[in-house]
Amino acid sequence: MAQAVGEPRLPCYSPKKAFRLLLWAYGASFAEKLQRERENTVYLKGIPFPENIQITNSEALAAESADMLVVATPAQAVRETLHRIHQTALSGKTLVNLSKGIEVKTGLRISQVIRQVHPEVQDEQIAILYGPSHAEEVCTEHPTTVVAASTCLETAKLVQDTFITPMFRVYVNDDVIGVEIGGSVKNIMAIAAGISDGLGFGDNAKAAIITRGIAEISRLGARLGANPLTFAGLAGIGDLVVTCSSRHSRNRYVGEMIGKGKSLDEIIQSMEMIAEGVETTRAVAALSKELNVDMPITQSVYEMLFEGKPVKQAVYELMTRDPKFELS
Ligand SMILES: NC(=O)c1ccc[n+]([C@@H]2O[C@H](COP(=O)([O-])OP(=O)(O)OC[C@H]3O[C@@H](n4cnc5c(N)ncnc54)[C@H](O)[C@@H]3O)[C@@H](O)[C@H]2O)c1
Numbered sequence: 001m002a003q004a005v006g007e008p009r010l011p012c013y014s015p016k017k018a019f020r021l022l023l024w025a026y027g028a029s030f031a032e033k034l035q036r037e038r039e040n041t042v043y044l045k046g047i048p049f050p051e052n053i054q055i056t057n058s059e060a061l062a063a064e065s066a067d068m069l070v071v072a073t074p075a076q077a078v079r080e081t082l083h084r085i086h087q088t089a090l091s092g093k094t095l096v097n098l099s100k101g102i103e104v105k106t107g108l109r110i111s112q113v114i115r116q117v118h119p120e121v122q123d124e125q126i127a128i129l130y131g132p133s134h135a136e137e138v139c140t141e142h143p144t145t146v147v148a149a150s151t152c153l154e155t156a157k158l159v160q161d162t163f164i165t166p167m168f169r170v171y172v173n174d175d176v177i178g179v180e181i182g183g184s185v186k187n188i189m190a191i192a193a194g195i196s197d198g199l200g201f202g203d204n205a206k207a208a209i210i211t212r213g214i215a216e217i218s219r220l221g222a223r224l225g226a227n228p229l230t231f232a233g234l235a236g237i238g239d240l241v242v243t244c245s246s247r248h249s250r251n252r253y254v255g256e257m258i259g260k261g262k263s264l265d266e267i268i269q270s271m272e273m274i275a276e277g278v279e280t281t282r283a284v285a286a287l288s289k290e291l292n293v294d295m296p297i298t299q300s301v302y303e304m305l306f307e308g309k310p311v312k313q314a315v316y317e318l319m320t321r322d323p324k325f326e327l328s
């Protein structure tokens with residue numbers, strides 16, 4: 001694009017930070033492939049790794065040599081991955097979680113899973129980095145904003161300082177519960193939004209899912225002790241908007257295929273990447289029942305994914321529930 005005379009030039013490529021990064025990859029052969037090709041041809045084809053990234057399949061090496069550990073496995077695999085790390089390796093270190101989801105077998109948020117597997121890790125050592133941040137756009141340095149949440153603001157600020165660049169702006173928050181619930185439950189709404197797309201519905205339906213979705217997420221969050229204002233932020237409405245509307249969203253894609261009549265099994269078989277919303281739907285449907293929180297979209301997605309409810313019937317049932325006061 002031509003640049004107008006006198007217009008300030010955007011520093012589109014961020015200055016590289018001088019960190020040494022060790023990427024732990026799942027599976028020895030995958031780690032070797034990444035190291036050999038210096039690119040993840042499955043997830044981000046055409047994006048070469050920066051020179052400061054090395055790859056390993058040794059979780060001991062990755063954990064012991066790091067000052068800060070970033071957790072980015074699928075949510076349901078966080079527990080088994082953390083079990084591979086010896087407790088002494090985590091002493092005094094900051095753990096940053098990127099993984100978005102609720103554990104199905106326990107109903108726990110990821111920070112709670114970390115504490116359960118490694119009780120020696122204090123809450124103050126844990127931060128959550130969530131927000132509207134599709135990797136496809138982060139790695140091409142399109143402007144992105146996220147939030148680092150920790151019960152300890154110093155930890156949140158350390159993560160902010162570590163990750164912030166001119167094209168990756170990091171805010172801080174101390175509401176870990178709100179950020180985790182917002183960034184995880186939005187994946188269920190993305191499946192609903194995709195189903196709407198697959199059925200050929202339009203912008204009104206999408207706006208309804210986003211708006212009633214955040215109402216539902218906020219109800220669950222409030223019940224769990226979150227600050228309701230967090231849901232107006234990057235891990236709330238921000239992440240919800242991106243995932244419900246993006247062509248990159250895996251959760252929206254799963255929904256779109258369901259809306260077009262494909263079965264969940266065949267969709268999952270055809271995907272390389274994980275759509276977290278599928279398992280999180282199981283977890284949150286159970287949690288909302290246990291806590292008696294009304295989550296009609298979640299319940300409906302659960303019935304379509306796991307109980308074979310026809311999508312058009314589910315839409316009809318959602319639309320014809322008892323009329324309600326909006327703010328209830
Ligand atoms: N991709 C994005 O744009 C994005 C953005 C923000 C947050 N996230 C979150 O980050 C997490 C990881 O997402 P992703 O995009 O990297 O893709 P992903 O979840 O499909 O896979 C991540 C990696 O996990 C590995 N893996 C698979 N099974 C594993 C297991 N049992 N144990 C350990 N590792 C295993 C895979 O080899 C893969 O490299 C998810 O929770 C996702 O919601 C992703």
Ligand SMILES: O=P(O)(O)OC[C@H](O)CO
Nearest residue numbers: 131132133134249250251
């Ligand atoms: O591709 P999705 O739907 O898993 O979303 C990825 C990130 O959560 C977007 O912020």
